[in-house]
Amino acid sequence: MSSVQTNSAISVDCVIFGFDGENLKALLVRRRNADPLYDDGGHKLPGAMIRENETLPEAAARVLEASTGLKDIYLKQTSIFSDPDRVDQSELQWICQYHGIKTDRVVTVGYYALVKLDPGMVSYTKRQGAVWMNVDDIHHLIMDHMDILSDALTVLQKDILWSPIAFNLLPKKFTVRQLQNLLEAVFGIELDNRNFRKKLFSAGVLVETDEYEKHVSHKPARLYQLNKSLFSKKNIVNFSTFARIINI
Amino acid sequence: MSSVQTNSAISVDCVIFGFDGENLKALLVRRRNADPLYDDGGHKLPGAMIRENETLPEAAARVLEASTGLKDIYLKQTSIFSDPDRVDQSELQWICQYHGIKTDRVVTVGYYALVKLDPGMVSYTKRQGAVWMNVDDIHHLIMDHMDILSDALTVLQKDILWSPIAFNLLPKKFTVRQLQNLLEAVFGIELDNRNFRKKLFSAGVLVETDEYEKHVSHKPARLYQLNKSLFSKKNIVNFSTFARIINI
């Protein structure tokens, strides 16, 4: 019988999703920005080891802030990746050396975050050496990070159906089309615009503003906001608007 | 800045759900069956420390087998509980002593399992000193185990809507009423029996058998089985039958 494992290191890896009005994107970093020796060209998810006196959500929030400069962002745990061999020996050696620690094993916890992708954000992350890639175009990441990403996407899909988190990916004021594009991108489906509007408005999740798109070479679309009064009651629990609209 | 945490112990705690045809139950153990000194009368969830060369799902399966004698049971990770103070100093001391380990911190990972509650199972668990309690009647557990239980129930509810796991709580052959009772118990709702049958049969998830209930003092109900052909295709992904039936 093997002995109890006490010498584990625990890390968090964050899948940071963003939406540019067209495509769902995720933020990736080079293996080691700070250490060109180990930049093998592979991309990875932003992550970190947990510290003493820090919970996992706190560690994830720290990673998020380091990558994006943002605090108070929607952040949710997905799965744990605990295969003893998920980090091979040479990776492990490097990790121990890099952090100045000694460990036999690294268990990682996946998180996903939802951020508003505006030009300011893009230039901020660019300065950090990070890159926003279309989720559909990401095929290879180092270690098991591809698994972590796929898992996060699956969880995101379910969560969007059952909570109003989709609005975390949109600007405060947005067009109906942006919301429709978002759902189409996340689920890989197409929606009938007329029926989408009907169900959306009858569900009462949106409040119209008096503002419109500007500088577009077609009839400018009205901007809407999320109906915040949904949050005052216990309606969050019952938010299944998108499940109905997508008809799953 | 605090240093990187490497000396964590990782445990798993399992919420083992069972259904007796009427109520949803969970399996609880005394704090330390083996050690009467520490039996303070409080109940806890079955759990264990992870071992070297063991993944978390493997550790959870080990706990499950120790509690119920069952292998190959549906088992799913829920959340992680990582508050540095979730285990207080005296608990920590006891844990280190009991396991003969040295650690500063115990992070635990919640799992839930679904088992068929037949008389054999009940007597097996009774011999282990464990007890099946109605989930509705559980109000106090030691440490943060009540949080782990509540969390598992929430996850179970969502999962039941989106996958055929409900059938893991029923015998191989069951009546329509048992399935209805199960859904009513898990969600705390009431369903119209006629409409329930209509939707259930039209969804094609059940196959009828030629068998009936026996020794009941009313018209015996026909026994049904889960339509296994659902699994051959990719239908598992699209299983939303109960979401439709419950109309969420």
Place this chain on the structure above:
DNA sequence: ACAAAAGTGTTCCTCTTACACCCATGA
């Protein structure tokens, strides 16, 4: 014979789907 749960049909109404044209703007 009685108690207890099984099993069955219909009507009404709501919600979903499918589908085509005019409108406002920038270039």
Place this chain on the structure above:
DNA sequence: TCATGGGTGTAAGAGGAACACTTTTGT
């Protein structure tokens, strides 16, 4: 004036909700 996406209505059909009585068994 043209190209582009915004924005609207209707008709037909499917699916959901509400509801009461007969059947079969054990006692």
